[in-house]
Amino acid sequence: MFWWRRRKAAAGKWIVVVSRVRPLDPNGGGRDELRWPEQRDAEHAADSRDAADTLAGRLSAGSTVQQGQHRVKVLFTGH
Numbered sequence: 001m002f003w004w005r006r007r008k009a010a011a012g013k014w015i016v017v018v019s020r021v022r023p024l025d026p027n028g029g030g031r032d033e034l035r036w037p038e039q040r041d042a043e044h045a046a047d048s049r050d051a052a053d054t055l056a057g058r059l060s061a062g063s064t065v066q067q068g069q070h071r072v073k074v075l076f077t078g079h
Contacts, residue, residue, distance in 0.1 A: 013077045014052035018042040018059055021071050041070065049074075 019038040024030060031038075044059075046052035052074045064070040 014046040014049060015075045015077055016044040016046060016052050016055045016059065017073045017075060018065075019071050019073065021069060038071065049076075 017040055019040045022031070022036075022038055025032070025036075044055055046055060056072045056074050059065065059072045062070070065072055
């Protein structure tokens with residue numbers, strides 16, 4: 001394959017977010033992240049998906065995540 005036809009690895013920024021889990025809407029609406037987003041407690045940046053997944057795995061081992069009080073999300077923010 002020629003050097004100009006090589007594809008680069010997907011580069012971009014990844015964010016690992018730790019947020020508080022809030023209760024379901026009492027009116028049966030579930031959890032609407034657009035109208036009522038969860039409160040973020042921490043945000044961590046990573047340069048690759050592997051690094052973000054590793055960090056999310058370590059954060060998921062925390063006691064508050066295991067007890068269901070916090071949630072860990074991995075988000076892609078773009079290039």
